[in-house]
Amino acid sequence: MIATSLTSLWYGFGVALEPHNLMFCFIGVLVGNMVGVLPGMGPLATISILLPLTFGMKPVAAILMLGGVMYGAQYGGAICSILLNLPCHPPHAVTCLDGFPMTKQGRGGVALGLTVFASFVGASWGITEMVFLSPLLVRAALQFGPAEVCSLMLLGLLAGSTLARGSPIKGVAMTVLGLFLGSVGTDLETGSERYTFGLTELDDGIELIALALGLFGIAEFMNSVNQVAPINTKYTNVSIADMRPSKAEFKRAFFPMWRGTIIGSLCSLIPGTGPTIASFVAYATEKKISKHPEKFGTGLIEGVVCPEASTHSSVQGDFIPTMSLGIPGDAVMALLLGALMIQGIVPGPQLISQHPDIFWGLVASFWIGNIMLVLLNVPLIGIWVKMLAIPYKYLYPSAMFFVCIGVYAANNDFFQVGEVVAIGAFGYLLLRLGFHPAPILLGFVLGPRFEENFRRAMLISRGDMLVFVERPISAVFVTLCVLLVGSQIYFRLKGSKADLEPADENKAVKIPADLAPHQATPAE
């Protein structure tokens, strides 16, 4: 088993090192790093904007590039948090707590240097996990019938919507809405049209890119326009020499780094708990086991490297269920899965055997990409820092053009550009009503497959709903679903939802309440 994994990995490096693929991997991490630094642009918007550009590419190159954006953005986000005290990307919100005080003490360079190193360690661990765990998962998943697939999807959807940001019940509402939006268009089984209101343009369903760009592009721009405070770039003079940690600092960061890595990888194994939760749990744990917890928030290197290592290990780990089971854990993964589906590749346990070049090429490219990122981040730190100063008023109009042309290029159809306007306005309304639209995408991508498997399961069982609890594997998933929902209701009634909310006494940075995870422990 281990030997096969290693041979496959070797083959993967062969794929990833092809000049063509190497180039797109590089473009991906470069763009990702760039947008990660830019306040107000997230990986979701960027991946959606780049998605139409990948239509002409081979599937391997496309997924390598889009994956690169995803983890590249994590490196950039840390820069933003440490130097500017801006938690522009949720997973890095806790990094601000100790990262920015370090910057104020003039040790921002060291914090960045060690963060880059910790990120690499975390990512490498996550990738190793992916190499050995995915084939095991696939072996199990190949035994699944439609009933198991269905209840597993249900678990994934519930976890993705209740454990993510914001109120759990609103998250479920968004998932249901997403599932519905996924059913718009021609019904695959009967060929009848649903919810098209006579518009032939809707026969093929709502365009994934229009949905993603409307929700994460236009709605976000409407949310941030004229609201972005001018950025304080006072502390952003960092040179390469500053980034080298002393031996003592390195020693202090070593164990927190590994603890963060382990926490991140554990979190990534639970569906729905993405990097944001991983980094919060890591920070809280590190604080709890520290000999001097009161010093957290004053610029401790432990408080920087632990959550960062955890974020990266969890980001890579999130690819495991996405690629091996076809069940994405969050909206970014759903988008990547959508990109594969646009290329005509069916996600699911058969992906690794049918398209080994995609899976192993992607795994190998993670390592290559992470090494590129380390190399990019150290010498180019000055350039990244300059990018922080790009005003939003130049950023969003340019992004609007990419939104328009991107949606147009998906099908060469102006109708979908109109679609994006409607979705954007609706998305902003949802945002203002306290909904986080990310689970919509999750439901939208999984919706058609969920329906297909549900129908098949019902056909096999002759319309008996009990099949979901009678088959043992499916019963386990259903039990987990019940536990998940039950614990949410319990916490809600108990009224104590955030034991984890880090460092309340710390006013260095105010973490918006909706960024704090709701779960008390990762051992759900």
Place this chain on the structure above:
Amino acid sequence: MRPATSTMRELIGKKDFYAGGLMILIGLGIAIKGTSYRAGTLMHMGPGFLPTALGVILVLIGIAIAAAGLTPAAPGSEEDEGILPANPQWWAWFCILMSPVVFIILGRYFGMLPGTFGCVFVAALGDKDKTWLGTVILATIVTVFGVALFSYFLQVPMPVLTSPLQFGVGP
């Protein structure tokens, strides 16, 4: 027990009331429209089965959200913010939403070049610190690079410049 009227009044002022209400409306819409498709049986499901079920679920969730708004503000919730932000940006929102519309109209009848320029120009008008010159310069720069990238490099099938009199650019 508080009198029902004060409870009602309290509820109407809350964001969750509208959030739940919106979900109930959408759910009702989905379910009602869904009944016009064949539902079939559980064993042989028709096209209307799942969407109708989703609509009903959404209505139930909507009721739960609105009801949850009744309980005293949950710790850490976003209750302190109204539905509109503290300083509503109607003009900027209008500009952002109009920008793709301008792109559609200009792009459809005049081609990618004017479409791009118009789209960026209109979007940039939304910023409160805009200057006319700055907006024109930004739109020009994005147009030059954007058209070069998408039309020449990525070959998106959309004419760079055309006139509304030449039909055949698409539907």
